[in-house]
Amino acid sequence: MATMKDVAKAANVALSTVSLALRNNPRVKESTRRRVLEVARQLQYRPNGIARDLKTRRTETICILLHDLGGPFYSEIIRGVQDIATSKGYNTIASGSLGGRNGSAVRLLSERRVDGVIVLAPDVDDETIVTAAGPDLPVIVLDRELTADYVYSVRVDNEQGGYQVTKHLLELGHRRIVFISGPADTLDSELRYRGYVKAMKEFSAPESKRFDYMGGFTEEGGYVVGKVMSAQPILPDAVFASNDEMAIGLLKAFSEKGIRVPDDVAIVGFDNIRIAEYVQPPLTTVRQPMYEMGSVAAQLLFQALAGNFELQPVRLATELVVRQSSQRRDTSVTA
Amino acid sequence: MATMKDVAKAANVALSTVSLALRNNPRVKESTRRRVLEVARQLQYRPNGIARDLKTRRTETICILLHDLGGPFYSEIIRGVQDIATSKGYNTIASGSLGGRNGSAVRLLSERRVDGVIVLAPDVDDETIVTAAGPDLPVIVLDRELTADYVYSVRVDNEQGGYQVTKHLLELGHRRIVFISGPADTLDSELRYRGYVKAMKEFSAPESKRFDYMGGFTEEGGYVVGKVMSAQPILPDAVFASNDEMAIGLLKAFSEKGIRVPDDVAIVGFDNIRIAEYVQPPLTTVRQPMYEMGSVAAQLLFQALAGNFELQPVRLATELVVRQSSQRRDTSVTA
DNA sequence: TCGAAAAATAAAAACGTTTCGATTTTGAAC
DNA sequence: GTTCAAAATCGAAACGTTTTTATTTTTCGA
Numbered sequence: 079m080a081t082m083k084d085v086a087k088a089a090n091v092a093l094s095t096v097s098l099a100l101r102n103n104p105r106v107k108e109s110t111r112r113r114v115l116e117v118a119r120q121l122q123y124r125p126n127g128i129a130r131d132l133k134t135r136r137t138e139t140i141c142i143l144l145h146d147l148g149g150p151f152y153s154e155i156i157r158g159v160q161d162i163a164t165s166k167g168y169n170t171i172a173s174g175s176l177g178g179r180n181g182s183a184v185r186l187l188s189e190r191r192v193d194g195v196i197v198l199a200p201d202v203d204d205e206t207i208v209t210a211a212g213p214d215l216p217v218i219v220l221d222r223e224l225t226a227d228y229v230y231s232v233r234v235d236n237e238q239g240g241y242q243v244t245k246h247l248l249e250l251g252h253r254r255i256v257f258i259s260g261p262a263d264t265l266d267s268e269l270r271y272r273g274y275v276k277a278m279k280e281f282s283a284p285e286s287k288r289f290d291y292m293g294g295f296t297e298e299g300g301y302v303v304g305k306v307m308s309a310q311p312i313l314p315d316a317v318f319a320s321n322d323e324m325a326i327g328l329l330k331a332f333s334e335k336g337i338r339v340p341d342d343v344a345i346v347g348f349d350n351i352r353i354a355e356y357v358q359p360p361l362t363t364v365r366q367p368m369y370e371m372g373s374v375a376a377q378l379l380f381q382a383l384a385g386n387f388e389l390q391p392v393r394l395a396t397e398l399v400v401r402q403s404s405q406r407r408d409t410s411v412t413a
Numbered sequence: 414m415a416t417m418k419d420v421a422k423a424a425n426v427a428l429s430t431v432s433l434a435l436r437n438n439p440r441v442k443e444s445t446r447r448r449v450l451e452v453a454r455q456l457q458y459r460p461n462g463i464a465r466d467l468k469t470r471r472t473e474t475i476c477i478l479l480h481d482l483g484g485p486f487y488s489e490i491i492r493g494v495q496d497i498a499t500s501k502g503y504n505t506i507a508s509g510s511l512g513g514r515n516g517s518a519v520r521l522l523s524e525r526r527v528d529g530v531i532v533l534a535p536d537v538d539d540e541t542i543v544t545a546a547g548p549d550l551p552v553i554v555l556d557r558e559l560t561a562d563y564v565y566s567v568r569v570d571n572e573q574g575g576y577q578v579t580k581h582l583l584e585l586g587h588r589r590i591v592f593i594s595g596p597a598d599t600l601d602s603e604l605r606y607r608g609y610v611k612a613m614k615e616f617s618a619p620e621s622k623r624f625d626y627m628g629g630f631t632e633e634g635g636y637v638v639g640k641v642m643s644a645q646p647i648l649p650d651a652v653f654a655s656n657d658e659m660a661i662g663l664l665k666a667f668s669e670k671g672i673r674v675p676d677d678v679a680i681v682g683f684d685n686i687r688i689a690e691y692v693q694p695p696l697t698t699v700r701q702p703m704y705e706m707g708s709v710a711a712q713l714l715f716q717a718l719a720g721n722f723e724l725q726p727v728r729l730a731t732e733l734v735v736r737q738s739s740q741r742r743d744t745s746v747t748a
Numbered sequence: 749t750c751g752a753a754a755a756a757t758a759a760a761a762a763c764g765t766t767t768c769g770a771t772t773t774t775g776a777a778c
Numbered sequence: 779g780t781t782c783a784a785a786a787t788c789g790a791a792a793c794g795t796t797t798t799t800a801t802t803t804t805t806c807g808a
Contacts, residue, residue: 092788127524128467129764156482169517171506182504189462356691427758464794
């Protein structure tokens with residue numbers, strides 16, 4: 079593989095001249111520039127980005143670190159990040175956080191392979207993030223409670239979302255509303271629950287015992303809950319599943335038992351994943367501003383990259399999306 | 414930011430000793446090793462991956478280059494790649510191909526920032542790939558007809574898929590089957606069409622004129638086609654949309670016009686995206702072995718990385734997924 | 749106690765760039 | 779033909795590692 083040195087030799091010119099010529103520095107005469115370029119082409123010279131990065135101490139690349147690179151859930155966020163980064167002339171790479179101590183996450187976070195990182199990966203621990211962050215590696219954390227130097231957070235207001243959903247159901251006349259939480263340790267689920275409680279209190283509705291299902295935000299999880307629930311003698315008025323996947327599982331279980339949604343029981347989810355619109359009945363849910371989250375994160379990152387380290391956390395509002403799975407209940411029927 | 418030099422100075426030891434100590438080389442005495450590690454910790458030393466990569470001339474990172482990083486479509490492929498890479502101790506990064514001449518694609522492909530690349534991005538031209546590929550940068554191309562040194566291809570047998578679908582419809586008694594193609598230049602669409610033609614010939618069915626809709630594989634595109642089609646005096650027996658998104662758009666348009674699927678007209682798609690299972694009626698489609706595609710690609714890449722450059726192109730089989738949107742037609746009704 | 753082998757450490761040369769100060773070349777003005 | 783500033787080119791150091799070779803220190807048998 080040809081290097082600048084080879085080009086320099088072949089073109090009978092100094093190494094430094096080649097460097098300058100290749101980058102169109104006006105200090106080199108037009109004629110030599112052309113000669114150098116021609117020789118470079120002939121030798122199939124390709125710049126070595128790594129050497130350049132080492133020398134310039136910048137990579138012009140930012141990274142978004144996701145738990146599972148493959149998740150469809152992330153599409154919009156990535157798009158948001160990418161749009162901003164591209165407009166700044168930066169490159170975006172995405173990486174999965176799997177792999178533990180010597181996984182990609184650590185490599186990217188601590189080994190200066192990128193200029194900044196956006197983290198949306200619950201399995202990367204705070205410690206790793208805090209020690210990695212610094213004046214020359216700002217980190218934006220998404221959906222995470224964490225304050226530290228050079229670490230900035232962007233969060234979706236999950237509590238507000240939980241409140242919106244619950245209030246919506248209450249206003250429709252539902253009273254006995256069950257909340258299905260996600261995996262135990264999920265902050266998101268917990269916050270949505272808080273919103274739920276807040277609304278229930280406001281309406282002084284009989285706060286139903288939280289249905290603590292620890293199945294991990296999956297359709298299967300929701301399905302199992304649905305089966306259990308439909309075996310009980312009495313159904314709640316409505317079920318608030320803390321994400322859409324679970325809500326869809328519920329829907330499936332109920333449909334198999336002949337329980338009609340929303341006539342017999344209303345169901346709402348959270349996230350507004352694409353399928354929510356297509357299931358029967360279409361699912362009422364909460365949209366999280368994904369694209370915005372990505373683009374806000376990227377904007378913060380570039381602020382920090384530009385040397386502005388005084389940045390406040392950002393919290394984004396959610397939006398209730400009403401579809402047919404929630405519906406007015408004849409109030410005379412409710413408790 | 415502390416470097417090895419700083420650590421060496423502070424620990425009163427040579428630079429090289431620090432390097433050896435940090436990598437647990439047995440040539441350094443246990444006691445000095447501990448001392449060095451301790452000093453490194455105190456100084457918050459972080460290795461500079463770029464410097465290391467430059468020196469070792471390997472990054473232990475492979476890259477998957479996608480057209481649009483955000484596409485949900487890619488999830489499984491990435492997962493396939495990642496699983497293999499992780500098992501080999503390599504890191505995987507993903508990058509979008511947007512950005513033209515000085516975009517990420519070029520940076521990654523030609524500037525030695527990764528050890529190998531998997532490309533699934535129609536907008537990256539062959540030229541770029543061919544010139545980038547070499548003994549120290551093998552490239553795997555997905556769903557692309559391209560043969561060159563150090564470039565290896567993995568493709569899904571789109572023609573077979575088109576054949577499967579069409580044969581399925583024909584066997585159900587449909588005869589007047591319309592094919593809706595995607596954007597003009599798409600090889601995938603073209604191949605699916607060839608499979609369609611092959612099956613139609615075999616059954617000597619009246620090969621319907623191909624419905625050349627150039628709308629770009631989107632739901633909106635399918636919707637428009639659906640509107641146009643339903644305005645015609647006579648409907649075909651079945652429609653083969655060259656991807657699911659368009660099929661879903663069709664479904665929507667037909668449903669608005671009161672055209673029943675599959676009773677009035679059968680619809681099939683291609684790709685087996687997740688929503689296909691949830692639309693009404695659930696969509697018959699063709700599953701592409703995405704995960705397998707990713708993992709096969711990664712395996713080829715590692716073969717090449719190991720110095721084995723004699724690799725044959727791989728073609729993967731598709732699988733027909735029959736759901737309710739296609740259904741037996743009473744043969745007496747057909748032409 | 750000596751000296752050689754073994755163990756530990758140190759020194760130096762890369763890797764392929766960028767960049768800055770130094771040097772050479774050019775050519776216009778005298 | 780000099781002279782001199784401007785223009786062009788060059789040389790060398792540096793970025794932070796790894797790795798090979800050289801040097802110093804330790805160990806230990808005779």
